[in-house]
Amino acid sequence: MFGLLFATFGVILSAKYSSITVDQSAFLALKSHITHDPYNFLTTNWSTSTSVCSWIGVTCGSRHHRVTALNLSSMDLTGTISSQLGNLSFLAWLDIHQNSFHGSLPIELTNLRRMKYLDFGNNSFNGEIPSWFGCFSKLQRLSLYLNNFIGVIPSTLGNLSKLERLGLSWNQISGRIPNSLFKCKDLKFLSLSSNSLEGSIPTEIGNLTSLKVMALDENNLEGTIPKCIGNMSSSLTAVDLGNNNFHGEIPLVIGNLTSLQSLYLSYNKVSGKIPLVIGNLTSLRELFLDNNKLTGEIPLVIEKLTSLQFLHLSNNKLTGEIPSWFGCFSKLQRLSLYLNNFIGVIPSTLGNLSKLERLGLSWNQISGEIPLVIGNLTSLQMLSLQSNKLTGRIPTPPPLLQWYAVSTNNLIGEIPSSVCNLTSLKVMALDENNLEGTIPKCIGNMSSSLTAVDLGNNNFHGQIPENFAKGCMLRSLGINNNELEGSLPRSLGNCKGLNLLNVGNNNLNDTFPSWLGNLDQLQVLILRSNRFYGQIESFDITVSLTKLRIIDLYHNNFSGYLPTPFFEHMHAIRDEYGKNVEPNYMREVKPTKDAFGVFWVDYASGLSVTAKGLEIKFESLLSIWTVIDLSSNQFRGEIPKILGELHLLLVLNLSHNCLIGPIPSSLGNLSELESLDLSSNKLEGRIPTELKNLGFLEVLNLSQNNLKGPIPQGKQFDTFTKDSYMGNSDLCGFPLSKNCGTDEETPAKFDRDDDGDELNWKFSILMGYGCGLVLGMSMAYIVFTTGKPWWLIRIVERVRQRFAKR
C-alpha cells in the first residue's frame, strides 16, 4: 500500500515547474474553491495585476522568489483545498487555522516536501487523518485540532522525526495511541484531548524526554497512570489526563516531575491517598485531583506548594480537617474541597487569601461558625458552604461576592444588613437554616443583579419586600416555609424573566396573582399552604402563563369553578412546545469549564412532598415535571373537559374540593399521566373506561366520592388496590369484594371518615431529584433516605427515561 503511494508521488514530482506563475495559478485555483469570503480578503486583493508575492497572506523567499508561506488564518473563509496547492513546491509554512474549510485533504499535498508548519486547526475538514502526513520529513508542527477527522491516528506519524508539536484535539479520533508516535523524540507538545481514544497509555511515552505538555484528557483511556512518565522528568510542565477512566494510585514517580506546573487528573477513578511526593512539585500552580476516589487526609507536605493558584480536591473521599496552612498559599485563587468528608472548622487563616476568588466547601461535615475574616476576602466572588453543620450567625459577606450559598446549615440570626452592599450579588441561597427576622428591603433594589434568591425553610416573618424594580433580573424566588404574611408584592411583575416563584407554606393572604400573567417565562408557581382566597376562573385570558408547567395551590381558600381559560393557556403542558423541553435540572449553574460547575443553586431545593404518608425531600426540580395540584381548596362545579387536552401532564390532583358531576372521559387522553387523585369530592357516575388508556398511571385515588358502577378492568387497573376506591358506596368489581351484576347491594363496608385515614394522603409532587447525574446520587440513595417509596422512584425514573428518549 505504502509502496504504491510512493510510486504515485514519484509521477507527480516528475512534473517540475519552476516559475512563480505556477504558484499564481495554484492560488487562483484555491481562490476559485473558496465559496464564501465575507470580509473580501481575497476577492480583490488576489488579483493578477499585482505580484503573487504582494498578495495578502503570501510570503515569498527573497532569493528564489517562490512562495514559501501562506497564512490565511482567521479570515472566516469557506471552501475546500484545491489539489493545485500541491504545486507550491517551495511552501514551508501553511497556516489556515480558524476558517471554515471542509472536505478532505488532497493527496497532492504530499508534494510539499519542504513543509515545516501545517496548521489546519479549527476548520471543518473530515475523513481520516491522511497517512501520507508521514511523508513530511521536515515537519515540526502539525495542528489538526477542532475538525471532524475520524478514524485512528496513523502510525506513519512516527516517521516525523522533527515533529515538535502535534495537536489533534477535538476531533472524533478513535482507537489506541500508536506506539510509533513515541519515536518522535523531539515532541514537546502533544495534545490528543477530546477524542474517543481508548486503551492504556503506551509505556513508550517515557521516550518523549523533551515533552513539555501532555494533554490526553477527555478520552476513553484506561489503565493506570504509567510510571514511565517519570522518565520525562526534566521537561514536563503540564500533564492533563482528566476525564478518562484511569484507575489505581497516583504513581510515586510523579514526585520526579519537578518542572510540573499543572497536573490534572480530574474525573477518573484514581484511588488511594494523595502521595507525599506531591510535596516535591514545588512549581505546581494548578493541582486538579477532583472527582476521583482519593481517600485519607490532605498530607502536610502539600504545605510546600506555595505557588498554587488552583487547588481542586472536590468529590473524593477525603477526610480530616481543612489545614490551616492553606492560609499561606498567598497566590491561591480557587480552593475547591466540596463533596468530601472534611470535618472540623473553617480555618480563620483563610482570611489571608487576598487573591481567593472561589471557595467551595459545600457537602462536607464542617462545623463551627463561619469565620468573620471571610468578610475580608476582597477578591472572593463565589462562596459555597452549602450542606455542612455550620452554626452561628452569618458574618458580613465580602464585598465583591456574586455567588453566595450557605444553604442547609444550622445558621441562626438575621440576614446582615451588609448584604445590601453587595452590588454584584447574583445568587443568594440561604435556605434551610434557622434564620429569622425580616427579609431585607434592599433585596428588591438589588434585583437588577440578583438572578436567584432562595430563603426558603427558615423562620423569616413580616412582609415580602415590595420594591422589585423595573428591569428586575430574578429568575427564581424561593421564600417557602417561613412565616411571611401580607400579600404578594405586585412589583414582582417587573421580574419579566421569573421562572419559578415558590411562596408555599407561609401565611400569605391574597387573591390569585393574576398579574403574574405578564410573566411569560414562569414555569413553576407554588402557593401551597397559605391563605390565598377568591376565584380564579375570572382570570384575564388576554394574558397567559403559557410556559407554566407546575402549579400548586394546595391547601388555600380558593373557591369558584375550576379555571377553564387558565388550562387552555397552559401550552407547556398542552402542545408540542412542551415536548421540546430538555430534561434538565432547574438550577442556577455557573457555567464554567473547570470543576466549579458545582456552584449551582437549585431552584426550589429542599422541596418536600407528602405522599402516601411519607415526607420526601427532593434536591432539585426537573424541568420536565408537569403538575396541577389544586387540592384542598373549595373549588366547586364540574371537572372541565379541557383538562383532557393537557397531554403532557404527569400529576393531577383535584382532591378535597367540592367538585360534582362525572369524571370526564377526556381524562383518558392524558397519556403521560402518572398520578390521578380526585378523592374526597362529590363526583358521581361511573369511572370512565377511557381511563384504561392511562398506560403509565402508577397512582389512582378516587376514594370518598359518590361513584358507582363497575370499576374498569384490565391494564393499569389490575394494579390498583381497593384503597383507590374506598368510600364510594356503589362501586363494584375487582379489587372490591362486591361483584357487579347482582342487585343484592350491601351497605358499604368502608368507613367514610376522612380523618387520619391512611388513604387520605396528599400526592403533590413538585420534584425531580438528583438522580445519578449529579452528586453520584443513585436510586439507592433515595430509597435509603426515604423508606422505599418504590412507586415514586418508579415514576421519577420512568419519566426521566421517557423524556431522555425524545
Ligand SMILES: *[C@@H]1O[C@H](CO)[C@@H](O)[C@H](O)[C@H]1NC(C)=O
Ligand atoms: C493586498 O493586501 C496586502 C496586505 O494587506 C497589501 O499590502 C496590498 O497592497 C494589497 N494589494 C491590493 C491590490 O489590494
Ligand SMILES: *[C@@H]1O[C@H](CO)[C@@H](O)[C@H](O)[C@H]1NC(C)=O
Ligand atoms: C498567521 O497569522 C496569524 C495572525 O496574523 C499569526 O498569529 C500566526 O502566527 C501566523 N502564522 C504563521 C505560521 O506565521
Ligand SMILES: *[C@@H]1O[C@H](CO)[C@@H](O)[C@H](O)[C@H]1NC(C)=O
Ligand atoms: C498543478 O497540479 C495539478 C495536479 O494537482 C496539475 O494537474 C496541474 O497541471 C498543475 N498546474 C500547474 C500550472 O503547474
Ligand SMILES: *[C@@H]1O[C@H](CO)[C@@H](O)[C@H](O)[C@H]1NC(C)=O
Ligand atoms: C474557532 O473559531 C471560531 C471562529 O471561527 C472561534 O470563535 C473559536 O473561538 C475558535 N475556537 C478555538 C478553540 O480556537
Ligand SMILES: *[C@@H]1O[C@H](CO)[C@@H](O)[C@H](O)[C@H]1NC(C)=O
Ligand atoms: C516510515 O516511512 C517508511 C518509508 O520512508 C516506511 O517504510 C515505514 O513504514 C514508515 N514507518 C512508519 C512507522 O510509518
Ligand SMILES: *[C@@H]1O[C@H](CO)[C@@H](O)[C@H](O)[C@H]1NC(C)=O
Ligand atoms: C524507546 O526508547 C528505548 C530506549 O531508548 C528504545 O529501545 C525503544 O525502541 C524506544 N521506543 C520507541 C517506540 O521508540
Ligand SMILES: *[C@@H]1O[C@H](CO)[C@@H](O)[C@H](O)[C@H]1NC(C)=O
Ligand atoms: C525510563 O528510564 C529508565 C531509566 O531511568 C529506563 O530504564 C527505562 O527504559 C525508561 N523507560 C522508557 C519507557 O523509556
Ligand SMILES: *[C@@H]1O[C@H](CO)[C@@H](O)[C@H](O)[C@H]1NC(C)=O
Ligand atoms: C526519580 O528519579 C531518580 C533518578 O532520576 C530515581 O532514582 C528515583 O527512583 C526516581 N523517583 C521515583 C519516585 O521514581
Ligand SMILES: *[C@@H]1O[C@H](CO)[C@@H](O)[C@H](O)[C@H]1NC(C)=O
Ligand atoms: C520527595 O518527597 C519525598 C517524600 O516527601 C522526600 O522524602 C524526598 O526527599 C523528596 N525528594 C526531593 C528531591 O525533594
Ligand SMILES: *[C@@H]1O[C@H](CO)[C@@H](O)[C@H](O)[C@H]1NC(C)=O
Ligand atoms: C479585616 O481587615 C481589616 C483591615 O484589613 C482588619 O482591621 C480587620 O481586623 C480584619 N478583620 C478580621 C476579622 O480579621
Ligand SMILES: *[C@@H]1O[C@H](CO)[C@@H](O)[C@H](O)[C@H]1NC(C)=O
Ligand atoms: C455599606 O457601604 C457603605 C459605604 O461603603 C458603608 O458606609 C456602610 O457602612 C456599609 N453598610 C454595611 C451595613 O456594611
Ligand SMILES: *[C@@H]1O[C@H](CO)[C@@H](O)[C@H](O)[C@H]1NC(C)=O
Ligand atoms: C386577609 O386579609 C383581610 C384584610 O386584608 C382580612 O380581612 C382577612 O381576615 C384576612 N384573612 C385571613 C385568613 O387572615
